[in-house]
Amino acid sequence: MRVGIMGTGSYVPERILTNNDLAKIVDTNDEWITTRTGIRERRIASDDEATSDLAFKAAEKAIIDAGIDKNEIELIIVATMTQDHLTPSTAALVQDKLGIKAAAFDVSAACTGFIYGFTAGYSFIKAGIYKKVLVIGAETMSRVTDWEDRGTCILFGDGAGAVVLGEVETGGFLASHLAADGSGACELIVPAGGSRKAATAETIENREVYLKMNGREVFKFAVKAFPESVENVLTQQNLTADDIDIFIPHQANVRIIEAIAKRFKQPLDKFFVNLHKYGNTSGASIPIALDEASKEGRFKKGDKIVATGFGGGLTYGSILFEWSK
Ligand code: UT7
Numbered sequence: 001m002r003v004g005i006m007g008t009g010s011y012v013p014e015r016i017l018t019n020n021d022l023a024k025i026v027d028t029n030d031e032w033i034t035t036r037t038g039i040r041e042r043r044i045a046s047d048d049e050a051t052s053d054l055a056f057k058a059a060e061k062a063i064i065d066a067g068i069d070k071n072e073i074e075l076i077i078v079a080t081m082t083q084d085h086l087t088p089s090t091a092a093l094v095q096d097k098l099g100i101k102a103a104a105f106d107v108s109a110a111c112t113g114f115i116y117g118f119t120a121g122y123s124f125i126k127a128g129i130y131k132k133v134l135v136i137g138a139e140t141m142s143r144v145t146d147w148e149d150r151g152t153c154i155l156f157g158d159g160a161g162a163v164v165l166g167e168v169e170t171g172g173f174l175a176s177h178l179a180a181d182g183s184g185a186c187e188l189i190v191p192a193g194g195s196r197k198a199a200t201a202e203t204i205e206n207r208e209v210y211l212k213m214n215g216r217e218v219f220k221f222a223v224k225a226f227p228e229s230v231e232n233v234l235t236q237q238n239l240t241a242d243d244i245d246i247f248i249p250h251q252a253n254v255r256i257i258e259a260i261a262k263r264f265k266q267p268l269d270k271f272f273v274n275l276h277k278y279g280n281t282s283g284a285s286i287p288i289a290l291d292e293a294s295k296e297g298r299f300k301k302g303d304k305i306v307a308t309g310f311g312g313g314l315t316y317g318s319i320l321f322e323w324s325k
Contacts, residue, residue, distance in 0.1 A: 003125045004172025004324040005163045006068065006132070009061025010291035011054055012043040012159040012278060019154070026150040033154045038254025042157025042279030045140045050084045052093035054160035055138035058287070059094060062134065062162035073164070074130035076104040077121055079113025079137045079283040081312060082144055086194070094136065102134075109180075110188065111250050111311025113137060113283035114161075118307075118319050119176040121165045126173075136162040137283040144190055146210035155252070156211075157279035161287025171302060171322030177232035184221060184314035187214045218311070222256045225316040227263050229308055233320040241266050244320075245303035248293065250310055251275035251285040272298065282311065299323040 018041045019030035033039055045054065055078055063070050076098075078091040083106055091104035109116040114137035121133035138160035145153050190211050192203035199209050226249070234240060241264035249257050249271055261268045272293045281288060286307050293299060303323040310316040 002168050002172040003122050003165060004168035004321060006166045007062045007066025007164045008291040008294050009058045009065055010161040010288040011057035013045045013049060015044045015046060016041050017044050022154055025147055026153060028150045028154055037155060038275055039279045040276045043159055044142045045158040051080050051082050051138045051140045052084050052090045052097065055090060055094045055136045056097040058160035058162040059098060059134055059136055062164050066164035068132065068164065070098055070100050072132045073100055073102050073134045075124055075133045076102050077107055077117040077133065077135045079107040079117040080139055081108065081110045081282055082139045082141060109315045110313055111282045112309035112315035112317050114286045115307065115309040115317040115319055116178055119178060122173045125165060132164060132166040134162060134164055136160060137287040139282045139284045141282055144211045146207055151215055152211055152213050155280045157281050159278055159281040159284045159288050161284050161291050163287060163290065168324035171324040173321045175233040175236040175320040177229050178317040180313050180315045182313060187217045187314060188312040221314055222310045223259050225310050226260050226308055229316050229318040230306055233306060233318045237320060243304055244306050246298060246305050247271045248286055248289050248305060248307035250308060251289060252280045301325065
């Protein structure tokens with residue numbers, strides 16, 4: 001049985017925050033942000049929007065795109081690092097909003113979360129446990145962003161993307177690689193608000209409830225981990241980078257994407273980029289990119305696609321699949 005993407009959908013909040021807007025909040029400027037990252041603007045959720053709201057809107061579109069009845073969905077997986085609450089899962093809230101009967105759980109693998117969720121969804125179908133699985137990547141990064149830290153607040157944005165996985169006639173899933181290196185946990189971390197350090201007046205005062213990142217270390221990790229993961233899925237299928245029609249990289253920094261294109265001696269236009277519009281939306285970046293690339297007509301039936309994520313954990317991973325629609 002072939003398992004693949006039946007439909008995609010995405011949703012980004014209406015509010016746009018430009019680099020010039022950020023220059024009014026912290027000591028930065030459009031030129032620095034654009035040249036160091038490629039990001040020009042990002043979307044910010046409204047006060048009454050949480051991750052499950054963005055996830056729900058992306059999910060509804062993916063279900064319509066797949067041309068199925070929402071009641072056919074048997075499992076919902078939400079990849080997020082900005083869940084509505086520590087508990088319940090954001091996936092359970094999406095299940096309720098969709099008004100369907102389905103199992104639901106969250107995946108915590110930061111910017112690699114969608115790659116982990118996709119692989120889990122594929123495995124549930126391949127094992128014969130469920131027939132159709134909704135995999136969503138959704139984030140409201142603006143809620144864990146330290147708006148006083150120019151090293152991080154210029155990078156992140158809010159949004160959600162979703163895919164419906166199910167049996168497809170041609171193409172579909174070919175390979176997956178998932179990896180974690182917890183020794184690098186401190187490089188990208190929200191120190192407080194969990195069981196290690198509760199959210200107390202003191203941790204809030206110390207701004208430990210916000211995301212801390214060692215940008216240079218994460219950059220170094222990304223340019224090493226990304227090619228390793230791509231090589232892994234290519235080798236599983238005896239393919240080379242030349243056989244890949246389009247790469248869907250995690251949208252963190254255009255300099256990372258350029259370094260990877262160079263490393264594989266591939267033209268940059270084989271790498272889908274939309275980070276100039278949305279910044280880094282963590283677990284949502286790959287499914288938003290998949291949906292936009294699909295809607296822009298970038299995929300043809302039979303195209304070989306590699307999507308690669310990297311980030312907090314540290315985690316990294318790739319999926320290799322053939323476009324089935
Ligand atoms: O999805 C999770 C994965 N995360 C990532 O992929 C992030 C990976 N890292 C990066 O993308 C880059 O490291 C950053 C974009 C975060 C930073 O770029 P960088 O080229 O590594 O800059 P840097 O941290 O080495 O800082 C260079 C200079 C510093 O000044 P000095 O020490 O040279 O005087 C910073 O203080 O730039 C300064 N700087 C800024 N200047 C203006 C740092 N942030 C800013 C800013 N505006 N926003």
